[in-house]
Amino acid sequence: MPELPEVEVTRRSFAPSIAGARILSAHLGKPLRWPLGLAPQALVGRRVLAVRRRGKYLLVDLSEGLLLLHLGMSGSLRFAPAEGLPAAGPHDHFDLVTTQGVLRLHDPRRFGAVVYAPQGEEDPVARKLLGKLGMEPLEESFAPAAFYQGLQASRTPVKLLLLGGKLVVGVGNIYASEVLFTAGISPLAPANSIGPRRARRLYEAIRSVLAAAVEQGGTTLKDFSNAYGMPGHFQLQAQVYDREGLPCTRCAAPLRRVLQGQRSTFYCSHCQKI
DNA sequence: AAAAGCCCCTGGATGC
């Protein structure tokens, strides 16, 4: 489900509310992708200092150690007062009960994870997950020249390179298709066939599409919502994703769907050039 | 070492 915009929207929705809270208890449901790495009751008494994001990971800084949260394909977070919060359902797999509310991870498919890193970002556990991540597309450090060089270094179809997260993070299956449509570049184009001008257009498209999606509260296809249950609206302005056979908004040709790396890609073969 | 495939898991939509 969640790509960079959804993770960022989630983060912004509850980070101010949980900052400064003291952990009262923590509870696990069914196993997630990886084990937590410590007994949940060991978290009791620590403080939540801040919530940051790296790629599609949320980093919950504690007074001692760090929690890494990932929402996988179907995960979402909720932050709500303990009173009035329903009992954990069959798909609620992590509750962090604090003095300021309960942070709850809901994840039917359980591709998500909550991992404890005792030594913060320098921890081997954290480095393993975060160490190979690419540039943050909404940060100042996302440099056009470095992006172009990254494209030049690979013959992989550009859609797959974007999805891989080693050059730039956060672009998932929806936004990869949207960004390439905006840039007028075929998802099938080998990355190193993209010249400097088109690379610059792609760079700008990544920034503008992701920023617009954050602005719109993310994309809600079926069940995404932020930590207060509010859905996003970006799906209303999706140009190609999940629109196979519908007319291109730019040229009216029917949009196509192809498989790349066992995942659907949507594009306009007329507007998007190799 | 880059690149391609394989899984993990559940549920909803579709088709017979």
Add this chain to the structure above:
DNA sequence: TGCATCCAGGGGCTTT
């Protein structure tokens, strides 16, 4: 209605 099949917003790991 019931059952089988396909598909889904991710990404680490294994194999080429």
